[in-house]
Amino acid sequence: MPKLKFSNGDYCDQIGLGTWKSKPGVVGKAIESALELGYRHIDCAAIYLNEREIGEAIQQCIKRGIVKREELWITSKLWNNAHRREEVLPALKKTLADLKLDYLDLYLIHWPVAIKNSILNATLPEDYLPLSEVPVSETWQGMEAAKKQGLTRHIGVSNFSQKKLAGLLENCTEKPEVNQVELHPYLQQNELLQFCHAQGILMTAYSPLGSADRSEGMKRPDEPDLFADPVIQSIAKKHNATTAQILIAWHVHRGTAVIPKSVSPVRQKENLAAAAVKLDEADRNAIHKLDRHYRFITGKFFEIPGNGYVAIYDE
Template identity: 50%
Template sequence: MHTLSFKHNDQMPILGLGTFRSEPKAVYSAVLEALKMGYRHIDCAAAYGNEKEVGEAIAEAIDSGVVTREELWITSKLWSDSHGMDNVQPALEKTLKDLKLDYLDLYLVHWPVAFKKGVEMPEKADQFIPLEEVPLTDTWAGMEAALEKGLVKHIGVSNFNTQYLKALLETAKQKPEVNQIEIHPFLQQDTLVDFCKQVGIHLTAYAPIGSGGAEDDALNLFKNVVLLDIAQAHGKTVAQVALKWGIQRGISVIPKSTNVSRLQENLDALKFELSASDMEKIATLNKDHRFVDAKFWEVEGGPYTAEEIWNA
């Protein structure tokens, strides 16, 4: 499988399995089947509420000889109720316990948003903590400490815009190695992609095939004429074309599915190439449309806005 190179010669498979919104019982079966198929990169997060089941599937695959731990790349994320240097390690240790692992390959700060310990999803302004009180640099110092202790091999961020990254890079002892953001043909993020490549930060695309549940046909990748034509020409699906487009930009992709045939379909995106003409056609499809719009962080009188998160 094609990989992205990290320090210490570590290699992250460019295509992985996302586990966002996967029900616990379904995610166990999906992870186990995916590992049997050849997936070696699993993307998790404490906030997804299913890391115990993911961990059970990983343990089963290792115990039965399907994979070794060393062959796997496991990513998880620090939830926003655990920002601040002293909160990182306890949150990480909980994730490691749930995943039944001694270390993570990659740990990400999930959002540049902080709120009070024990709050799952804030609904009132006083449940948030402004970044002035818990600076991202303080949280990052906790990430660096976890790295130094060997609890994680690599550290990074998620949903960080250019300005947040620049601020972090000014003081970081260890720069973020990954920024995980929403990327698909309708949200191509060229400016942020170019910046990350310039400073040596890998990108991982979540929602790489958009949202199949989009009610507006104009926002449904699976109904886009350009993508349908390219897919037909290659004898592939639109999902495979969207995934391959990301991969050929040098971006890792983590499509989520619990359907066995879709798991195989996504994995098979590695088995063909898009032409330069295909890539040029897809480049014209950008709509700057976010399926994850971050409006859920906006509450009356609160310290965060979607505009600030994406464009500050």
């Protein structure tokens, strides 16, 4: 399995397993099958509301001798309602208790969006806290403290634009080590990738398959389908691979991590086997031309008139 190298010498598998929308009663079995198949990198988040079951499944696999804790790479994310400096450690400790872990491998600020601590899903403008009141740099101080205390080995961000990253880089002691964002052939974000790599920030690609199982309310009627793309399909045919494997292998070649979500052991196996698919220059050039700046996760759900959040991805 190809790996990403961190500046302290730590490694993380480039292909990991996503867990958003992996439901209670299903997610535990999905984690067990993934670990049995050889996944060692699991992407979690407090707001996915499934970390307890994931923790149980990890414990079971450790007990059964499938995997050792030190072989795993477990990422989780700080939810928007714990952005004040003093709220970060309690939120991380809750995630660690749910996951039954002593430490995370990577902890990310999930979104550059702050909401009140008493609220889980903000719906009203007054549920939000403007970044002028709770700046990302304040949240980052909590992240740095978490790393210092050994509660997480690495810290980073998610859904950060180049502008927001640049702002944070000017106001931090420790640099963010990862930026996890939506990446696939229709949203290649080449400039952001170049910027991150120039700054020594690694990237993780989310929704690499187009996130088809998200709620209808998050979808547009005319949304494109990566699986139906004739260029991806013809590259798949050429390599005797599946379209999902081409979509995943492309990130491995680009030097990012990629975290396709699947609860099906058959598809998990297929996705992990993408590590063996070697794209050539012609494939990469053809995929390069598919970019159309199309976001499946628009972030618009955070842009409520009057809450102070506009153009989350560009500001």
